Amino acid sequence: MPSTSACAESSTNELVLKTIAPRAPLNLLARPRLSADDANFRDRQISLVQAPAGYGKTSLLAQWRREYLARGIAVAWFQADERDDAQRLLRGLELAVRTGCARPSFGGMLLDGALASVGTLDGATAWLAEVAQMSLDMLVIVDEAERLPESGAQVLAYLLHNAPQNLRIVIAARRGLETAVFDLLAYGHAVLVGPEMLRFRLDETIALVAGRFGDRVDADACARLCEITDGWPLGLQFALSAMARAADVRQAIEHAATGPGRLREHLVTTLVANLPAEDNHFLIRASVTEVLHPDLCIALTADPGARERLARLVNDTPLFVTAEHSVWCRLQGLVRDALLERLQTLPADERAQLHQRAAAWLAAHGLIEEAARHAHAAGHHQDAYELAERCLHHAVTEGQLSAALDWLALIPEAELEQRPRLRLAIAWALALGERHNEAGCQVERILLASDSEATLRYECALILSAAAYYADEPDRFLALFEPWAEAPPASASWLAQAHANRLAARAMLFDEPAQARRFQHDVPRGEVGKGLGYVIRWGDHMVGLSYLHEGQLRLAEDILVPALASAEEDLGRRHPLTCMIAATCAAIAYEGDRLDEAAGLLANRLDMLVRAATPETVALAYCTAARIAAARGKEHRALDLLEAMHALGMSRRLPRLCVVSLAEQVRMHAGRYRAQTCDALVQRIDEIVSGAVDRGPLWHKLVALPQALAHADAAIASRNWQHALEGLALAQRLADTMKMGRYRIEIMMLRAFAEHQSGGDGRALLLEAQNLAQTFNAKRTLIDAHPALADWAQSLSEEGTARAFASPQIMRPSARAQTNGPRAVPSVVLTPKEREILELLARNLTNKEIARAATVGEGTVKWHLKNLFGKLDASSRKHAVRRALMLGLLEDTV
Known part of the structure; x- marks a missing residue:
């Protein structure tokens, strides 16, 4: 039978192992927002x-x-488990401080058991008192705190509420923390990091993937990966492992998204391998719905214990996404996809019954559109059509356009004839995208089948005007909307905001961006109603576009950045309106010379913009993407993007896209004086404009500016400075008339350059243009206008003649001086001289060599080594170095 002392020694050894911080994950990404x-x-x-x-x-x-070690703060680590009652937890924390802070004598009183008879809270008080008396700042990390028994949890809560000023505490757990320290959270003494904060954002996913695969994966593929995994760290890890084994990394990402579910199935198999068969049975059937509620799970499975089973699985497995203070949850996207594949293996009758149960429960709880889809999947088509008719129009006003288009494929024409409100919703969804021509047919049938009351005719006019706007027919847009512009039907509904959006678009066509903003400000948004953020975000987009139109980039960003965050939260990252706002924000970020941010905003969104964005936004997105590629030295990629926009304009019969594409190509080639190429492109522009006889005067006004700029750029490419000045003068008049401030600044710079090249003095004009660009934060304007212009401005700046923007410089941190071994991390655990001796010791130097390098005597070296051995609990020189590396007091420079 083992002795008491042997058992105590074994217990102490176990606790010591629990105080050793785990090895940092491979390719650990330090996320700045979580720093x-x-x-x-x-x-x-x-x-x-x-x-x-x-x-x-x-x-x-x-x-x-x-990070705390790098700041010189001592860090103690403790891994909790089910055995850590109050006394054992305190013993573990004592050892954690001894190990992590190199204080071998810390807490001897508790370890000797002198306080055991007094009480655990008294022991906790003694631990806190001894920490308070230490001459250093300290961080204590307790991981897996949810495993603590009740007495241990009480002691931990006591420590949290009574921590001295020199002590910070970090607690990690799966559940239950917010209850124990509710008061600390309420008063701002504590901060809670939940699942949403831990999810990887797009920029973090890009950084993570770049750290593993470098340039083999672009921003679009990273955005696709982030969408597939929904930023779930474990899902990302599985995906990265699959990508590492693939010959084609991009293909592996696409395969994970749309191909057979090898990644998804492997992930789910791994996660549910140790679950009982009853839990697997439950998960497969629960996957039938997108969102889960305890009562819904009971209805689906007819199991009274489903509520408790769901709660246990949410707590014990990483399969679910939860929201704070809500009983609703959902399965992780990858997990649900795999479970849905397993669901398809169930008998058809059982699947139909699951859908029927889901439809009944969802309809009873007001989730009508979801109920309609399940009723249709169950084969109850008439019930599904009635439910869809009840909710779909309202769903469209909330921006759920894809839902309406999905129903168009499901509902027979005969049913639509009997349900005009359902047809109205579908007409809206068709108008706001590439299928705008079909919207007119739906509206025609609506008007034929109804008594055409004023409100209905007005809404139909809004639909048709939207279709004309998406078809890039501004003249028809005005003709359809003008009869209602000044006298819309009285309404306090969402139509009030929709009407303001139309008035704003009309004002923009009339070259009155300030008026467009006034129309938006006049709408009492509080009366629009809840759940109508979609039409409100449209208004924000119009305001942002008006500022961008004027060149007021800072004001545009102030409006659009919050609108984008709201749209992503309410509508999703790839919703058409979200993508349009993101494209505008990307253009602003690019002008501010934030290339990575601009690329991230456009990542995995161009395809959605092509399908469901206004022509103006599509052109803005493609031109921004092309300029980003050119700025990164990938001119071939930039030209390919512009050719793709031209092809889109041809296929969709949107000639303005073709004109903008060719004009942007002229600008790029003019920067390298490719005169013949520019002339050929300009000729194509003129042919497109002259051939657009079916377009009205408003459309021709919109293409006049890029056409005039293209002619001026072609003249610059030919070094025909007189023709360039004439073309720029015309472009200047057009930009002034249309109040296009950013173009006006660029034209002023090009005029100054042309005057300088023709023998004049354009310095004053250049200085004024630069001053305006600085005011509006248009940093890229000078660089993009013409490379030789930027060089001239730089030379003037060096001469002190003008203050010019220099070419963007990439700021790199200075390289740390290379050493022949590990570098000591600044820390209050060791004195400066001890850190110096430790570094020299890590280079395998003798005492004499250390004394010579540190300019001290050999006796002093021995004295410092003795102190190091004591603090690090080391028995040899090599042991001291290894202990310092393990505790984070030494950092490998390799």
Whole structure:
């Protein structure tokens, strides 16, 4: 039988192992928004990380540990488990401080058991008191705190509520933290990091993938990967592992999204391998619905215990996405896709019954559109059509356009004849996209089948005008809307905001961007109603476009960035309106010389813009993407994008896209004086414009400016400066008339350049243009106008004649001086001289060599080594170095 001392020694050894921080994950990505130095965490004494398994909690703790060590703060780590009652937890925290802070004598009183008879809270008080008396700042990390028994959890809560000023505490758990420290959260003393914060955003996904695959994966593929995994850290890890084994990384991403579910099936098989058969049975049947509620699960499975089963699976597995303070949840996207494949293997009758149960429950709880889809899947078509008629028009006003288009494929024409409101919703969805021609047919049938009351005729006019707007027929747009512009039917509904949006678009066509903003400001948005953020975001988009039109980039960004965040949250990242706002934000980011941000905003969105965006936004997105490629030295990619826009204009019969594409190509070639290429492109532009006889005067006005600029750029390419000045003068008049401020600045710069090349003095004009560009944050304007112009401006700046924008410089951090071994991390655990001695020790130097390098005597070296051995609990020189590396006090420079 083992002795008591042997058992105690074994228990202590187990606790020591629990105080060793785990190895940092391979390719750990430090996320700046989750940095310990971020404003959300910098001044918080208590940080709580709570999320299901698979969300990267331990990775975040490893990042924070590394950051705190780099700031010179001692870090103690403790891994909790079910055995850590109050007394054992305190013993573990004592050892954690000893190990992590190199204080071998810390907490001897508790470890000797002197306080065991007094009480655990008294022991916790003694631990806190000893921490408070330490001459250093310290961070204590407790991982997997949800595993603590009740007594251990009580002690941990006591420590959180009574932590001294020199102590920060980070707790990670799967659940239950917000309840124990509700008061600390309420008063702002603690911060809670939940699943949504831990999800990877697009920029973080791009950085993560770039760290593994470099330039082999572009931003579009990264955005696709982020969409597939929904930013789920565990899903990303599985995807990266699959990509590492693939010969074609991009193909692997697409295969994971649309191909057979090898990645999804492997992921689910791994996650549910140890679950009981009853849980697998439950998960497969629960996957029939997109969202889950405990009562819905009971209805689906006819199992009274489904509520408890769902709660347990949410707590114990990483399969679900949850929302704070809500009983609703959903399966992770990859997981649900795999489970749906398994669902298809069930008998058809059972699947139909599941859909029928889901439809009944959802309809009873007001989720009509979801109920309609399940009723149709169950074979109850008439019930499905009635439900769809009840909700679809309202769904469209909320921006759910794809839902209406899906129903168009499901509902027979005979049913649409009997349900005009359903046809009205479908007409709206068709008008706002590439199928705008079909919207007219639907509206015609609506008007023929009804008594044509004023409100209905007005709404039909809005639909037809929207279709004309998407068809790039501004003259027809005005003709359809003009009868209603000044006298719309009285309405306090969403139509009031829709009417303001039309008035704003009309004002823009009349070259009155300030009027467009006034129309938006006059709408009492509080009366529009809840759930109508879609039409409101359209209004924000119009306001942002009006500012962009004038060149007021800062004001446009102030409006559009919050609108984009709201649209992504309410509508989704790839919703057409979200993509349009993102394209406008990308143009603004590009002008501000933030190329990576602009590329991220456009990533995996061009295809959606092609299908369902206004021509103006499509042109803006393609030109921005092309300029980003050119700025990165990929002119061939830029020209390919512009040719793709030209092809789109040809196939969709949108000649303005062709004109803008060719004009942008002229600008690029003019920068390299390719005169013949520019002349050929200009000839094609003139042919397109002269051949557009079916277009009205408003359309011709819109293409006049890019056409005039193309002629001027071609003259610059030929070095025909007189013709260039004449063309720029015409372009200047057009830009002034249309109040297009950004183009006006570019034209002023080109005029100054042409005057300089023809023997005149354009310096004053250049200085004025540069001053305006600086005011509006148009940093790329000078660089993009013409490379020789940027060079001239740079030479003037060097002469002190004018203040010009220099070419964008990439700021790189200075390289750290290379050493022949690990580098000591600044820390209050070791003195500066001890850190110096430790570095020299890590280079395998003798005491004499260390003394010579540190300019001290050999006796002093021995004294410092003795202190190091004691603090690091080391028995040899090599042991001391290994212990320092393990504790994060040494950093490998390789």
